[in-house]
Amino acid sequence: GDSVTQMEGPVTLSEEAFLTINCTYTATGYPSLFWYVQYPGEGLQLLLKATKADDKGSNKGFEATYRKETTSFHLEKGSVQVSDSAVYFCALSMYSSASKIIFGSGTRLSIRP
């Protein structure tokens, strides 16, 4: 079945470091891909999305490019801040329906001042 695999955490970086969180997917067709972020004590928020191959989603300095050839959607940020400390979830949707979204297991990111 369809699935999402993301790198295990926790990931700990110093402020202003470069961030990459890896995400790969398995799907029988061409899914939409998402990154959601969960700040401490809160629900998830959509961070960015991409709906077709080679699309780049971006928001708040984060970027991810939909790579069909490597079935990947890695999250990157050039210079992280302490406020970026959160859990990041990669997700896919095959049928343009929120009820069909499949989430990865999440990657906890901690940024040291």
Added chain:
Amino acid sequence: DGGITQSPKYLFRKEGQNVTLSCEQNLNHDAMYWYRQDPGQGLRLIYYSQIVNDFQKGDIAEGYSVSREKKESFPLTVTSAQKNPTAFYLCASSPFTEPNEKLFFGSGTQLSVL
């Protein structure tokens, strides 16, 4: 402020007891969802509802029940049949009247067993 309100923030259940988690939204969204989040795991869908008075089982519906009597409200009951209820429960909503995969989440309820 538009959003999703979940209550309570923390809930404790005694063995054999049913407990109900509240979820209210004022976003005028048609669809609402309940997810369970366990440490180190992704979210798993328990139940969802795309319209009032109708709901569908998700991937892990056993031991849970829901109702959707009003568009704004989608309470989740964790029954005594759910043998491992300790988890973080998230409610979400989305507009249904267009292809839209964006979910809006509440801040969650942490359920623990006494």
